[in-house]
Structure formats: structure tokens, C-alpha cells
Amino acid sequence: MIWETVRLSLTSIRRNVLRSFLTLLGIVIGVAAVIAMLTIGSGTTEKVKSDIAKLGSNLLVIRSGRPAGPGGPGGLDQVVRPLAEKDVAALVAHLTGARAISPASQKQVRVIFGTESLTSGVTGTDSAYLDARDWKLASGRPFSDSETRSGTGVCLIGETVRQQFFGAGDPEGEIIRVNRTSCKIIGLLEPKGYTGFGQDQDNVVLMPLHAYQRRIAGNRDVDNIYVAADDRTPTSELLPRVEDILRDTRRITPDREDDFSIRDMTQIADAMASATTTMTGMLGAVAGVSLLVGGIGIMNIMLVSVTERTREIGIRLAIGAHEKHILIQFLVEATVLSLLGGIIGILIGLALAGLASVTLAIPFAPSPAVILLAVGFSALIGMVFGFFPALRGARLDPIDALRHE
Amino acid sequence: MASGATLISFDKVWKSYGQGEARIHALAGVDLAIRRGEFVAIMGPSGSGKSTALNIIGCLDTPTAGTYSFEGIDAGRLDRNRRAMLRNLYVGFVFQGYNLLPRTTAAENVELPLIYRGVAARERRNLAMQALAEVGLVGREHHTPAELSGGQQQRVAIARAIVTRPTLLVADEPTGNLDSARTHEIMELLAKLNTGLGLTIVMVTHETDVASYAQRTIRFLDGRVASDTAKLEVA
Numbered sequence A: 001m002i003w004e005t006v007r008l009s010l011t012s013i014r015r016n017v018l019r020s021f022l023t024l025l026g027i028v029i030g031v032a033a034v035i036a037m038l039t040i041g042s043g044t045t046e047k048v049k050s051d052i053a054k055l056g057s058n059l060l061v062i063r064s065g066r067p068a069g070p071g072g073p074g075g076l077d078q079v080v081r082p083l084a085e086k087d088v089a090a091l092v093a094h095l096t097g098a099r100a101i102s103p104a105s106q107k108q109v110r111v112i113f114g115t116e117s118l119t120s121g122v123t124g125t126d127s128a129y130l131d132a133r134d135w136k137l138a139s140g141r142p143f144s145d146s147e148t149r150s151g152t153g154v155c156l157i158g159e160t161v162r163q164q165f166f167g168a169g170d171p172e173g174e175i176i177r178v179n180r181t182s183c184k185i186i187g188l189l190e191p192k193g194y195t196g197f198g199q200d201q202d203n204v205v206l207m208p209l210h211a212y213q214r215r216i217a218g219n220r221d222v223d224n225i226y227v228a229a230d231d232r233t234p235t236s237e238l239l240p241r242v243e244d245i246l247r248d249t250r251r252i253t254p255d256r257e258d259d260f261s262i263r264d265m266t267q268i269a270d271a272m273a274s275a276t277t278t279m280t281g282m283l284g285a286v287a288g289v290s291l292l293v294g295g296i297g298i299m300n301i302m303l304v305s306v307t308e309r310t311r312e313i314g315i316r317l318a319i320g321a322h323e324k325h326i327l328i329q330f331l332v333e334a335t336v337l338s339l340l341g342g343i344i345g346i347l348i349g350l351a352l353a354g355l356a357s358v359t360l361a362i363p364f365a366p367s368p369a370v371i372l373l374a375v376g377f378s379a380l381i382g383m384v385f386g387f388f389p390a391l392r393g394a395r396l397d398p399i400d401a402l403r404h405e
Numbered sequence B: 001m002a003s004g005a006t007l008i009s010f011d012k013v014w015k016s017y018g019q020g021e022a023r024i025h026a027l028a029g030v031d032l033a034i035r036r037g038e039f040v041a042i043m044g045p046s047g048s049g050k051s052t053a054l055n056i057i058g059c060l061d062t063p064t065a066g067t068y069s070f071e072g073i074d075a076g077r078l079d080r081n082r083r084a085m086l087r088n089l090y091v092g093f094v095f096q097g098y099n100l101l102p103r104t105t106a107a108e109n110v111e112l113p114l115i116y117r118g119v120a121a122r123e124r125r126n127l128a129m130q131a132l133a134e135v136g137l138v139g140r141e142h143h144t145p146a147e148l149s150g151g152q153q154q155r156v157a158i159a160r161a162i163v164t165r166p167t168l169l170v171a172d173e174p175t176g177n178l179d180s181a182r183t184h185e186i187m188e189l190l191a192k193l194n195t196g197l198g199l200t201i202v203m204v205t206h207e208t209d210v211a212s213y214a215q216r217t218i219r220f221l222d223g224r225v226a227s228d229t230a231k232l233e234v235a
């Protein structure tokens, strides 16, 4: 009997193709919007997460100057005391729970090879930097400790720099000029791609800190210190230890505030991921409202359908249909309709999300749970919004219904 | 062949509409008995209560007062769904306007009452084909009503009415929309079903030559039975 009714409703949907299509439209648009929003949203969340993972996971970044907060970063009265190598040395000597500690100073500098030139982010650092930033070499070798100490003119380049100067060729052993000094390429960094903020992470040149300080910066400052926590130590535990050691080496008396700031990248990652998740939820909810509108569309059309087919209902009742037969017939019809709309909507939504993932360069992340939910929800909408019209049809008086023109 | 046991009986049946001053009595105390196998014509002026009586006979409607019994069952006091079951099991309907489902083939239309009986698809198709053959519509099974003439549509409707092998066939002006040649074909068919299958037929008509196919004519006037005569001769 149920199968019979489903067949019947499919027949009646097929007989009114245009109207069925118009009925579906609301649900199709609603479901497509929900699916597209949620899929694009979770793709964005994934992208943000992986971007932040690229910055290095479980990472603390220390800068000079008071932390941003009430009163703003630093004061006009306060001369910012830069970080120095002795701060790094103190951390290396006393900090427990760190996997890697590395100083880094950077600057945008013109890099030249032959007749080609490129403005790159040049970083002066040591051999622990790659470990701290979770970065690997595609080829070549990192700086040796002696190179770091003596400030030899050697460097590691990112993929963008290689492509600019050497195409697909092997850059090792070539000499490039970085701000009037020359340095020999000893290795190629693995590509990292763009950050979520559109910054090319592969347009970089790494060189020993001393070489950078002497030949490029012209001072002995350290801009940042990167501290990567080991697997057993959460960054939240590491952070106060770092603060204690730095206050100590920088001789900051208890009555004075820190003259440096420590940023916890894990916290930032969590905050950003939860922000995008909230955004996704909100967009999904907005799209969900359009689904509701689609449901009202179904109710409207089903009411029209019941009125239009009053005579048919009369005939069916006269020849022995029970109330429940008519009720089920229209209920199934509404459910099949909105389910059909849901399925079409899912396909369109996924197509839109696929398109967006290509143009926005985010991962395509369809969620089976969301798709299943959309299927169930559209069926539910059909049942809920189809119930009232169906009941109205089932309750018709057969004599009145037969007399209906 | 008016010889069977009583199938239908009206005992002081009233059917009233409206309230107070505006109250209308479509039926005003009708007493009536129809036996199994009879072919009865109901005649009378417009508004005399013919269709009202027929709807009660077919268990589509219930009396306001009095008792209507069908097969000894007090059908006038059954609820909607029980009456639906009664109609499905015992009654076939033929209407003036055919009342076939549009855009639905003749065979599917005829199958319809069997669906509500829970008959399996293959068996339904066989029974529908058989009923269509009985009304002389072989070869038109897959035509929709729009592709059939009025006479053919009424034959489909008759096939739909008899496919369940009902006890009773009620027909409200079944030839009202047909020309005289088609009218006589349909009436021949009904007479054949009456004699061949022993089907009890109650039919409303305005035409005396249509009524002449019946063995008995009941005339209504103002909601009452005015006359009840056996075999009316053609004038």
C-alpha cells in the first residue's frame, strides 16, 4: 500500500512537471544554500587551521615591547628595548619543555640573481629555526653551527625565489645577491603556500643570524624568538616559564611590567578556528531560514493541489478510499517532492561549494553528516508542511468534493 | 427478475439542510424497499430529492432522521471510514459527468477501487482488463479520458463500478450527457449487467425512455415518494 502510494505520488509529480518544479524550487534553493554555506564554511575552517599549523604548532612567539592590551603596545615614554642573543642563550640554558628555541630577525629586501630581481622576506636565524617552524628542506642542508656562529654568507631559499631565478632548475651552489652582499644557496625549503591573509610564505631567504645582523640589519637586535613546545608540554604551561626566565635575564624588577610580549599561536589558532566555525553556523542558520520558506512554499502548493484535485479526492472517497489513504497520498506526495528538492539542492550546493573551493583556494570539505541531515530535514519539511493540506483533503465530504468544479 | 431478499430499506428517512426558517427537507419521511437483483429508476422534478436519496442508498450520505439499512446493516449510523469500506465492498458508482481521473489511462481508472482493497498489481490489471472487456472497450485500455468519447468514458466508469463485483450499482443520470444513440447503448449495457450478473441497479433519470429499461420506477415529489410502479411503458 505504501509503495503503491509512493508510485502514485511520483506519477502525479510527473504529470505536473512544471508545477512540481516550481514547488521544489524553494527547497532546492534552501538546501543548496545550506549545503554550500556549510561546505564552504568547513573548508574555510580547515584552511585557517592548516594555515596556523603552517606558522608552527605549539609555538610561542616573543617580541620586544609591552604586550598589546589596555594602554596600547608600549608607551610613548617607554623606549623599546630590543631582544638580544643573550635572551636566547638564557632560554636555551634554563627553559625545560621546549623542543626548539630560535631567534629570528626579518626584513623585506631586494634579492638579485643575474638580471632578475625579487623583493623577498629575508630572515636571519639559526639552525633550530626549521624545527621551531615545522619546516623541512626539499633539498640541500641546513646551516651548520659554525656557519651560524661565524655568519658565513650561505642561505636557504623558498620555492617562490627558486621559481623566479631558476625555474624548475637546481639552485644549490648558485650565488645570489641580497642587499649588496652575496650568499651561496645551500638548500631549498619545502613549499608552504599562502597564508589565510594572502601572504606568500615561500618568498623567503633564510641566512645565519650573524650574517643578517652584520650585512643587512646593521645592528645586533633579535626581532623575534620562537619557542616550540615539546609534545608533553602545553604552550600554556611553557609561557609563564619563558616569562620568568626573560624577566630574570632582562633584569625587570617585580614592580615593573614586561618589556616584551609572548604570543601563543595555539590560542590564536583556536580562536580563529572557533570564529570561522561560528561564522559557518550563522551562515548555515540564515540558509536554514530559506529552507523554512521553502517549506511554506510546499504547504502553499499542496493546498492548491488539494483544492485543484478536490474532484479526484471525491472520486477516491466515493469508491472506497479511507481518510488515511487520502492523507497518506498527499503526505507522501509532499515528502517525495521535498525530498526530491533536497537531493537536487544537495547536488547544486556541492557544485557551488566545489566551484568556491577552486576560486577561493580552500579545501573542498563536504560533510556526510550535513548531507544526511539535509536529506532528513527536507523530508521532514515535506511531512510537516504537507500535513495540514493533506488533512484538509482527507477530511473532505465526498458529496461536496464530487460536486466541486 | 425482481425476486431476491430485501437489500435496501428506508424507514421514515429524513434529510434536512439548514437551520430554523431556512430549513429545507430534501427528504421528508421516505419509506422504501429495494430487493436484490432489481433494476429501479428514480424519477421526479428537479429538487425533489432524487440525488439525496441515491447518495444515502450508495452509503455516501446519512439520513438526518429515520433508518437506512443496507444488507441488514444500519448503514446510516456508520462512521465515515466504515461507510467507505461498505462502498468499496458492495457499491459501484456511475455519475452523469463520468468522474474519471484525468491524465490517467482507462485501465488505471478501472483499477482504482481495487487499490483500496489491497489487490496485488498483476491481479488488478487482469480484473481491470476483464471489466473493460465486459463493457466493450477492448483496445482502449491505455487511452486517457481526453482521448475517449463521452460514451466510451461512461463505459470506463461502468467498468470501474463493476470491477469489484459489487452488489449494488447506483447511477445518477448516467446518460444525462449523452446523445440518444449512446444513451441506448449504455442502457443496453446496464440492462445486460442487471440480468447477466444479477447486479442490483438504482438509477436516477429524467427521461422516460431511459427509465423504461428498469423494471420499476419510483417517482419523487418534494422529498416524498409520489408513486412506485412496475415496468413503465414507453409513451
Ligand SMILES: Nc1ncnc2c1ncn2[C@@H]1O[C@H](COP(=O)(O)OP(=O)(O)OP(=O)(O)O)[C@@H](O)[C@H]1O
Binding pocket: B017, B018, B024, B025, B026, B044, B045, B046, B047, B048, B049, B050, B051, B052, B053
Ligand atoms: N448540501 C446541501 N445543502 C443545502 N441544500 C441541499 C444540499 N443538497 C441538496 N440540497 C437541497 O435538497 C433538495 C434536493 O436536492 P437533490 O439534489 O436531491 O435534488 P434532485 O432531485 O437530485 O434534483 P436534480 O434533478 O436537479 O438533480 C434541493 O432543494 C437542494 O437544494
Ligand SMILES: [Mg+2]
Binding pocket: B050, B051, B052, B172
Ligand atoms: Mg440530482
